[in-house]
Amino acid sequence: MDIESIKKEALEKIEEITEKVDLDLFKKEYLGKKGKIRELFSLVVDLPIEEKKTLGQKINQLSLEIEEIFLKKENDFKKEVKEEIDFSLPTKATELGSLHPITQVKREMERIFQLMGFSVVEGPEIETEWYNFDALNIPEGHPARDALSLGKTFYLKEGGVLRSQTSSSQVRYMQKMKPPIKIIIPGKVYRYETTDASHETNFFHLEGLYIDENVSVSHLKAVLKKFLEEFFKRDVEIRFRPSYFPFTEPSFEVDMLCTVCNGKGCAACKRTGWVEILGSGMVHPDVIKNGGIDPKKYKGFAFGLSIDRPTMMKYKINDVRLFHSANLNFLKQF
Amino acid sequence: MIFSYNWLQSFFKEKLPKPEKIAELLTMHSFENEYIQKKGNDFLLSIDVLPDRAGDCLSHIGVARELSVLLNQKTIFPKTKIKKISSVFPVKIEDNNDCLRYTTAVLKNVKIEPSPKWLKEKLDACGINSINNIVDITNYVMLETGQPLHAFDYDKVSKGINVRRAKKNEKISLLGGKDYILNEDILVIADENDALALAGIKGGRKAEITKETKNIILESANFNHKLISQTARKLNIRTDASIRYEQNIDPNLTEYALNRAIDLIGVPVDSFNDIYSKKLKPWNIKIDLNNINNVIGLDIPKKDVVNILSKLGFIVKKDMSVDVPTYRQDVLIPENITEEVGRIYGYDKVPFTLPSFSVPAELNNDIYWQNKAKDIMKELGYSEVFNYSFIGDKEKEEFNLNPKEIKNPVSNYLKYLRPTIVPQLIDNVKENLKYFDKVKIFEIGKVFEKKEHICLSGAVSEGNNLKSDILALLSSLGIDKAVFGKEEIKIGKDVIGKIGIKAGVIFFEFNFEKMQKNANDIREYKVVSYHPVAVRDISGLIDEAIEIEDIVQKINQFDLIKSVEVFDIYKGKGVPEGKKSISLHLSLQSKEKTLDPETIDKIIIKIKETINWEERK
Numbered sequence: 001m002d003i004e005s006i007k008k009e010a011l012e013k014i015e016e017i018t019e020k021v022d023l024d025l026f027k028k029e030y031l032g033k034k035g036k037i038r039e040l041f042s043l044v045v046d047l048p049i050e051e052k053k054t055l056g057q058k059i060n061q062l063s064l065e066i067e068e069i070f071l072k073k074e075n076d077f078k079k080e081v082k083e084e085i086d087f088s089l090p091t092k093a094t095e096l097g098s099l100h101p102i103t104q105v106k107r108e109m110e111r112i113f114q115l116m117g118f119s120v121v122e123g124p125e126i127e128t129e130w131y132n133f134d135a136l137n138i139p140e141g142h143p144a145r146d147a148l149s150l151g152k153t154f155y156l157k158e159g160g161v162l163r164s165q166t167s168s169s170q171v172r173y174m175q176k177m178k179p180p181i182k183i184i185i186p187g188k189v190y191r192y193e194t195t196d197a198s199h200e201t202n203f204f205h206l207e208g209l210y211i212d213e214n215v216s217v218s219h220l221k222a223v224l225k226k227f228l229e230e231f232f233k234r235d236v237e238i239r240f241r242p243s244y245f246p247f248t249e250p251s252f253e254v255d256m257l258c259t260v261c262n263g264k265g266c267a268a269c270k271r272t273g274w275v276e277i278l279g280s281g282m283v284h285p286d287v288i289k290n291g292g293i294d295p296k297k298y299k300g301f302a303f304g305l306s307i308d309r310p311t312m313m314k315y316k317i318n319d320v321r322l323f324h325s326a327n328l329n330f331l332k333q334f
Numbered sequence: 335m336i337f338s339y340n341w342l343q344s345f346f347k348e349k350l351p352k353p354e355k356i357a358e359l360l361t362m363h364s365f366e367n368e369y370i371q372k373k374g375n376d377f378l379l380s381i382d383v384l385p386d387r388a389g390d391c392l393s394h395i396g397v398a399r400e401l402s403v404l405l406n407q408k409t410i411f412p413k414t415k416i417k418k419i420s421s422v423f424p425v426k427i428e429d430n431n432d433c434l435r436y437t438t439a440v441l442k443n444v445k446i447e448p449s450p451k452w453l454k455e456k457l458d459a460c461g462i463n464s465i466n467n468i469v470d471i472t473n474y475v476m477l478e479t480g481q482p483l484h485a486f487d488y489d490k491v492s493k494g495i496n497v498r499r500a501k502k503n504e505k506i507s508l509l510g511g512k513d514y515i516l517n518e519d520i521l522v523i524a525d526e527n528d529a530l531a532l533a534g535i536k537g538g539r540k541a542e543i544t545k546e547t548k549n550i551i552l553e554s555a556n557f558n559h560k561l562i563s564q565t566a567r568k569l570n571i572r573t574d575a576s577i578r579y580e581q582n583i584d585p586n587l588t589e590y591a592l593n594r595a596i597d598l599i600g601v602p603v604d605s606f607n608d609i610y611s612k613k614l615k616p617w618n619i620k621i622d623l624n625n626i627n628n629v630i631g632l633d634i635p636k637k638d639v640v641n642i643l644s645k646l647g648f649i650v651k652k653d654m655s656v657d658v659p660t661y662r663q664d665v666l667i668p669e670n671i672t673e674e675v676g677r678i679y680g681y682d683k684v685p686f687t688l689p690s691f692s693v694p695a696e697l698n699n700d701i702y703w704q705n706k707a708k709d710i711m712k713e714l715g716y717s718e719v720f721n722y723s724f725i726g727d728k729e730k731e732e733f734n735l736n737p738k739e740i741k742n743p744v745s746n747y748l749k750y751l752r753p754t755i756v757p758q759l760i761d762n763v764k765e766n767l768k769y770f771d772k773v774k775i776f777e778i779g780k781v782f783e784k785k786e787h788i789c790l791s792g793a794v795s796e797g798n799n800l801k802s803d804i805l806a807l808l809s810s811l812g813i814d815k816a817v818f819g820k821e822e823i824k825i826g827k828d829v830i831g832k833i834g835i836k837a838g839v840i841f842f843e844f845n846f847e848k849m850q851k852n853a854n855d856i857r858e859y860k861v862v863s864y865h866p867v868a869v870r871d872i873s874g875l876i877d878e879a880i881e882i883e884d885i886v887q888k889i890n891q892f893d894l895i896k897s898v899e900v901f902d903i904y905k906g907k908g909v910p911e912g913k914k915s916i917s918l919h920l921s922l923q924s925k926e927k928t929l930d931p932e933t934i935d936k937i938i939i940k941i942k943e944t945i946n947w948e949e950r951k
């Protein structure tokens with residue numbers, strides 16, 4: 001078969017093609033591995049070199065021409081089948097999993113303190129009375145040990161208590177580590193409370209402890225301010241007020257200038273301009289001694305921070321009970 | 335406690351600053367002010383006196399003393415006349431450790447009547463009900479000095495006062511009408527026969543002051559604060575007297591307070607007694623100026639320190655040792671002095687100095703893996719929930735648990751510590767199904783079996799493929815040796831998790847510590863193959879006893895096997911006794927070439943040999 005008639009035949013054939021399948025067959029018939037072009041090439045192999053050259057060129061020319069009409073036709077098909085989705089139609093968002101807001105805030109707090117060189121450690125939730133009270137300078141008979149009134153502590157029938165603050169792990173780590181000790185202890189704590197929008201029986205605390213030679217109130221002020229600024233991602237003004245805790249001396253209540261009204265006074269800060277954010281102090285020498293460390297040589301600061309409360313502030317949550325509600329309508333918002 | 339601005343002013347010659355200014359000064363240097371309220375021509379300040387200062391500052395004189403230091407103004411406190419009386423009223427103290435001092439006076443021919451207007455107003459301002467002139471004066475003196483006083487009807491007391499421990503089962507009927515049964519742990523004020531009052535807490539009805547009362551016994555005493563605190567809490571009675579006695583009150587105060595009350599009543603003293611065997615004298619604390627400054631982070635000059643302490647009533651000696659006034663029983667160690675200096679000087683003057691960076695924080699492996707697991711669960715579409723660590727009888731019985739019990743639970747539904755999270759998660763799923771078509775939740779938290787440990791538990795509503803999720807979780811944690819049984823997941827012989835279904839909810843629970851032990855995040859690149867995947871379905875018989883999971887594992891060990899899926903398991907009709915029929919979907923792929931049918935057939939034959947495969951007839 002000669003080149004011209006193949007060309008003619010091909011042109012006629014492609015003209016008649018209306019289905020994509022037929023176009024594929026056409027490609028195979030002419031341009032495929034066992035197609036007509038290949039067949040022509042195989043015929044020229046045995047010819048003398050001059051003829052091989054001219055004929056070869058012609059076949060090449062044919063091949064290009066057929067490829068061209070094929071591509072053109074293929075393009076026509078593509079134009080005809082236009083793919084389309086109507087994105088204006090309403091639909092639901094894909095269901096994702098979610099992390100508890102407390103988990104997210106706890107991670108953020110840990111991250112900030114780690115950047116300041118505080119290692120994160122954890123302690124047991126069932127504590128001995130010694131670590132929860134005695135070690136913290138709260139002796140037998142002290143009101144803070146009460147089950148129902150001031151101490152609000154849960155006691156277990158088999159002995160021991162549910163820790164009422166993460167401070168209970170302070171002395172555990174003093175006994176385990178050598179100064180400098182620079183740790184935070186986040187975790188669940190328990191209080192005997194009548195629950196309401198701002199009181200819970202199960203909630204979360206973060207304890208900070210720094211023991212070294214020459215630790216001062218000045219360090220405590222700077223660390224807490226830096227933390228609050230990183231956490232709230234804004235400038236923060238804080239003030240230290242005298243307070244009392246059996247395990248620190250001196251003790252401080254730390255207030256933050258209300259972020260809602262900038263100190264002008266609003267409902268969020270009970271018109272005082274300040275929001276109480278945490279309790280802190282210089283570790284009492286008896287507590288350092290209980291940790292097996294020499295209080296003459298080493299000083300330290302400690303602070304106890306609620307995780308729930310800053311979480312509520314951050315997301316404007318108005319009821320602490322939502323945290324343990326397992327309500328997905330709440331949890332999937334974060 | 336509520337403080338009257340005018341009352342505080344009465345102790346100063348100079349005009350005090352505005353109430354707001356005073357409140358601010360007290361908040362920043364002494365005690366927090368909660369609110370200020372205008373009342374008539376007076377202002378009421380609610381001040382949260384700190385517990386360690388209840389002994390001296392639950393009184394207008396105490397707070398005035400603080401203000402005099404903060405304002406640098408002199409105070410003038412009411413003077414009392416010293417009464418020299420030869421006639422002794424009989425008082426007996428059983429134990430000097432229980433009652434440190436007992437000062438008392440008998441006043442005769444007293445007229446019981448309503449209080450004058452000024453007295454009523456002062457008490458009302460501070461939130462105390464007016465009763466009669468005598469009771470009101472005792473309360474007034476308490477609000478002024480901090481020393482609680484008590485008045486008994488002299489004619490109802492038989493032969494003097496006896497301060498002693500109650501007898502077992504001794505009864506007392508208190509003012510207000512409640513009856514209590516006492517024991518030897520409780521200190522009472524008694525006469526010859528009966529308990530007249532719970533010492534330091536509340537008076538009884540027997541010697542109550544009434545309209546008919548003619549003669550009175552005034553008591554101004556000092557008791558062991560621990561004893562009073564324990565009794566008040568045990569009997570759950572908190573009174574204005576007990577909250578003061580629970581902290582250390584200065585025993586040297588009794589006489590002044592008593593004389594002040596006698597002056598206000600204005601009747602001559604008939605008889606008197608003051609038993610004070612171990613007089614409390616100022617004690618000495620050695621201080622170190624450098625240490626004070628190092629701890630605060632300031633450089634306060636010596637003269638300022640001396641000035642602050644002197645104004646507070648401390649006597650600073652040349653060797654920098656300090657005599658502490660007896661009304662400051664909260665000051666016992668040098669750190670207490672540091673606090674006094676710091677708070678008066680002002681913490682606002684302390685600079686912000688970040689500690690120099692020493693050692694980088696250490697990675698906590700436990701938290702690392704918990705976070706990793708939480709992230710994976712979230713990727714799998716699960717929502718994290720938190721439940722209480724408490725459960726009740728319902729969970730205990732339904733799940734046949736043996737939980738630890740709380741001595742003082744908040745409710746009967748919350749009286750045990752959970753040894754598993756599963757019951758709560760099942761409830762959570764059911765509750766959330768009211769609002770969602772599908773529910774997938776998880777919790778990582780402490781459970782309390784013999785010891786407390788961490789669990790990772792999850793639950794899903796039906797229609798979710800829990801096992802696939804667990805497989806993905808395990809693989810993401812790098813745990814490759816876990817084997818599924820029917821209701822448990824094992825590594826070797828160790829059960830690391832449980833799986834099951836209850837009330838339509840499918841759940842799992844892993845012992846997270848065991849999980850963590852087997853987890854790793856070391857990954858090594860495997861060559862990616864571009865050759866086609868060949869697929870073969872095979873069906874045949876195996877021994878009934880053989881676990882499907884074992885077979886899958888064995889097949890997976892063949893080089894060219896890419897994956898194995900079980901799509902049918904059948905026992906019963908048509909299958910011989912002791913056998914089960916299984917159908918597998920095998921995918922094969924080579925890294926080097928396209929597999930030819932002969933190679934594939936050879937592998938299939940080998941697989942069948944390895945797992946004792948029997949063709950179905």
